[in-house]
Amino acid sequence: MDVDGVLADFRSAFRALARPQADATGMEQSSPAAAPLAPAKVRQLWGMIAHTPNWWLQLNAYEPEQIQRLYALARQHCWEVFFLTKRPKSGGDTVLVQTQWWLERHGYYMPAVVTVPGSRGELANALRLDLVVDDQMENCAEVISSSSAKAVLMVRDDTREMAVLQSLATNRGIGVVRTFEEALQVIERLQELIPHRKGRLARLTDWFQPQGDQHSNVPLDPRPFRAVDRAN
Numbered sequence: 354m355d356v357d358g359v360l361a362d363f364r365s366a367f368r369a370l371a372r373p374q375a376d377a378t379g380m381e382q383s384s385p386a387a388a389p390l391a392p393a394k395v396r397q398l399w400g401m402i403a404h405t406p407n408w409w410l411q412l413n414a415y416e417p418e419q420i421q422r423l424y425a426l427a428r429q430h431c432w433e434v435f436f437l438t439k440r441p442k443s444g445g446d447t448v449l450v451q452t453q454w455w456l457e458r459h460g461y462y463m464p465a466v467v468t469v470p471g472s473r474g475e476l477a478n479a480l481r482l483d484l485v486v487d488d489q490m491e492n493c494a495e496v497i498s499s500s501s502a503k504a505v506l507m508v509r510d511d512t513r514e515m516a517v518l519q520s521l522a523t524n525r526g527i528g529v530v531r532t533f534e535e536a537l538q539v540i541e542r543l544q545e546l547i548p549h550r551k552g553r554l555a556r557l558t559d560w561f562q563p564q565g566d567q568h569s570n571v572p573l574d575p576r577p578f579r580a581v582d583r584a585n
Contacts, residue, residue, distance in 0.1 A: 355486060356436055361455065405443055415509070416534055422537060438452055472499065477502040492504075493506045494525065497526065506522045506529050507531075509531060
């Protein structure tokens with residue numbers, strides 16, 4: 354699972370950094386979200402992030418209830434979920450720690466976060482991933498060209514450009530969803546279908562079918578038990 358653009362609303366938080374400076378000019382912007390930022394402004398904002406302690410913890414979740422649902426489904430079906438991010442460093446804790454903390458705050462406990470230094474396709478191949486959900490067409494294309502993983506593109510914007518992008522994705526065999534709730538529906542549907550399919554999809558069977566003993570002694574929320582463990 355990609356983080357920014359799929360789970361976390363990076364775009365709104367990034368543009369919010371520019372608003373205090375824009376408002377100081379006394380100029381009214383009718384549609385700030387649609388207006389592109391100048392390259393110099395983008396560099397300035399990234400510089401601000403680099404010096405802001407734990408900036409990545411400030412992002413809102415698009416669908417917080419669906420992050421909790423993903424955790425419940427992963428526990429129920431024994432899925433191994435990796436959260437992928439290319440976030441640059443900010444002030445405070447490492448990107449890894451901030452992302453883990455953010456996910457736990459939204460109900461996904463003990464998340465496996467991977468900071469991706471290079472190609473998503475190479476990582477998907479190295480980790481033998483079966484499915485990747487991402488909001489960047491380039492990343493999805495890398496995944497399907499460099500690994501046997503399937504790719505699902507998250508397209509939240511409803512614009513003409515996004516419609517063209519959706520057509521391009523589907524023509525290349527990349528699934529397209531509008532929300533993370535819809536992405537989870539796709540994954541659940543795959544779980545139902547794949548055990549009965551042959552050929553190229555057969556490799557996904559082992560991932561979607563529960564393996565081994567299904568009786569877990571680990572609670573859904575393991576954090577409250579940490580204090581008890583330390584006391585013992």
